[in-house]
Amino acid sequence: MSEADxxxxxxxxxxxxxxxAHPSLNRTRHGVxxxxCTRSSWDERLPRYPGxxxxxxVGFEQAGG
Ligand code: SF4
Known part of the structure; x- marks a missing residue:
């Protein structure tokens, strides 16, 4: 499955x-x-699962830059 999907x-x-540059996407076997936010692993200002x-x-950095 592509990242766009x-x-x-x-x-x-x-x-x-x-x-x-910091998101990580996952799909469960139930299709959810x-x-x-991978940055949250070292930047305590950020939640692991942002709303x-x-x-x-404050942690945004342009992907691919
Ligand atoms: S915009 Fe913020 S919350 Fe979203 S992935 Fe980037 S650092 Fe994490």
Whole structure:
């Protein structure tokens, strides 16, 4: 499954996380897609599972930059 398909599988739009370098997407065997913020593992300001859509984030960094 492509990353774009995983993004499309989220129940709500991800907002900023879609364009950030730090999200990790997973789909359970029940077909539920969820997004984890990998930056939260070392940046204590961020939640492991941010409430979506994220509209403002101190940890945002443009993906692929
Ligand atoms: S750092 Fe912020 S914008 Fe980036 S994935 Fe985490 S919560 Fe989303």
């Amino acid at each position: 995983l993004w499309d599988g989220l129940a709500v739009p991800p907002g900023l996380c879609r364009w950030c 897609t969820y997004m984890r 979506l859509p994220v509209v403002e984030c």
